Amino acid sequence: MEDDSWVPPAVLVAVDLVIFTLRESRLQVLLVERGIDPFRGALALPGGFLAHPEEDLLDTAHRELAEEAGFAADQLHLEQLGVYGTPGRDPRGRVVSVAYLAITPRLPEPVAGTDASDAWWIPTDRALSPDTRLAFDHRRIVADGVERARTKLEHSALATAFCAPLFTISELQEVYEAVWGVRLDPRNFYRKVQSVDGFIEPAGPVRKTENGRPARLFRPGPRQSLHPPMNRPPATERTPS
Amino acid sequence: MEDDSWVPPAVLVAVDLVIFTLRESRLQVLLVERGIDPFRGALALPGGFLAHPEEDLLDTAHRELAEEAGFAADQLHLEQLGVYGTPGRDPRGRVVSVAYLAITPRLPEPVAGTDASDAWWIPTDRALSPDTRLAFDHRRIVADGVERARTKLEHSALATAFCAPLFTISELQEVYEAVWGVRLDPRNFYRKVQSVDGFIEPAGPVRKTENGRPARLFRPGPRQSLHPPMNRPPATERTPS
DNA sequence: GTAGCTTCCTGTCAAACTGACAGGAAGTGC
DNA sequence: GCACTTCCTGTCAGTTTGACAGGAAGCTAC
Numbered sequence A, B: 001m002e003d004d005s006w007v008p009p010a011v012l013v014a015v016d017l018v019i020f021t022l023r024e025s026r027l028q029v030l031l032v033e034r035g036i037d038p039f040r041g042a043l044a045l046p047g048g049f050l051a052h053p054e055e056d057l058l059d060t061a062h063r064e065l066a067e068e069a070g071f072a073a074d075q076l077h078l079e080q081l082g083v084y085g086t087p088g089r090d091p092r093g094r095v096v097s098v099a100y101l102a103i104t105p106r107l108p109e110p111v112a113g114t115d116a117s118d119a120w121w122i123p124t125d126r127a128l129s130p131d132t133r134l135a136f137d138h139r140r141i142v143a144d145g146v147e148r149a150r151t152k153l154e155h156s157a158l159a160t161a162f163c164a165p166l167f168t169i170s171e172l173q174e175v176y177e178a179v180w181g182v183r184l185d186p187r188n189f190y191r192k193v194q195s196v197d198g199f200i201e202p203a204g205p206v207r208k209t210e211n212g213r214p215a216r217l218f219r220p221g222p223r224q225s226l227h228p229p230m231n232r233p234p235a236t237e238r239t240p241s
Numbered sequence C: 001g002t003a004g005c006t007t008c009c010t011g012t013c014a015a016a017c018t019g020a021c022a023g024g025a026a027g028t029g030c
Numbered sequence D: 001g002c003a004c005t006t007c008c009t010g011t012c013a014g015t016t017t018g019a020c021a022g023g024a025a026g027c028t029a030c
Helices: A057-069 A138-155 A157-162 A169-180 A186-195 B057-069 B138-155 B157-162 B169-180 B186-195
Strands: A010-023 A026-033 A047-049 A077-084 A095-103 A119-123 A200-202 A218-220 B010-023 B026-033 B047-049 B077-084 B095-103 B119-123 B200-202 B218-220
Touching (some): A026 A138, A095 A138, A138 A157, A138 A169, A138 B138, A169 A186, B010 B138, B010 B157, B026 B169, B047 B057, B057 B095, B095 B138, B138 B169, B169 B186
Parallel strands (some): A010 A095, B010 B095
Antiparallel strands (some): A077 A095, B010 B026, B026 B119, B200 B218
């Protein structure tokens, strides 16, 4: 500060994406196999550096989302997760990475026509298990993403981002059960979810078939924050069998 | 990506601090008057660039905290708030700023012996009012900080960070009332706050005098997350007279 | 000392919410 | 038709919430 000729140091800024979806009733995250060093062969979050010095961070996230996973901007939830800038987290040099949390409904095909062709949906509990090797500090970032999703489910309408535009109440319950790793009583869930003011609203008299009695369809309501919040049961912390 | 000679762009990384405290029963934020262009004379959050290319972000935050406000590392709560990297937010060039949220108990002297001598505690509602000119996008950052504090008060023990090591229940209530901008019933607050498991614990038979009947003292409990959460009343959104 | 003031703390009560559970409604396949 | 599925409505006891009464324990004024 005292030295007028002092110039602040410049660092590389990257964007990493934690993309969540629900598949086979489990919370899964999109990971790519790295084709280059460092961490060649390890799994990593999709992401990359700013394309040019004036690219907005959110634009970078959207661009990577399209390039690496083929997602259009408007079909998913996207929010900032945090910054990860510990020196030494990237062996190539100082890289500050901005992590974004993206949530998408289950898509017809896993990952189609992507730039990084070696991309897979991995259940989060497997991604976080000790014997899965993740590049950089991406294990921590995934863990933070899971934690964020868990708490946001309590007092925001985030769960609907996992669902198609129209969904049934049991589909919504499936989201809560998968992310929280708990079983919920369908009847109490049914009552609760409809009593929270602008959470979900009925979508016409339309119905839908599968196996049993047809279920009513709902769409996301206007409310983003839930009052009163959804009640997370005292953590059995076991994935529902 | 296709061009092997492509080099990712480097940008400047700064750290900004949203430092909250409680003074005169109001939530206040520490702002400094800028002595240099751009935004000379406007109010801004304390902060600065990385001192050297290998400085950790959290270290930068602690260093600025000490330099600009004279706070030691261990006497306050510090957490990451978010990243602000819109191109054009700093007229001098591309700057990506990492905002940290700091919370400190009320201190004997406002701001003593600081580097930036023109620092003041400003009530947040005044800082956010239209006729206060804040530098850069700091208005947005302060607003995000307030919002973060409000929601974290609901389901974390953050409120105790505003208090001295030992505090009374009414002091704790004062925090909730100031940050939420609501009046709470002391009797219900008293009951609720003690029923939440590890939130606060009694600190000896010690007492303390002021004006009326002496109050029992408490210290922060081990629990960081509150189950069940504190209940935020349906937003009158008026500061308590 | 007592009256009057302050703030702190305990207790009560009705309304609302929660968790556990019974059982009927509306589809499917056989 | 029957068995089986899932969806939806209801009941009921235990807990939590919000509103409020009133006593306890300090201070100051007289």
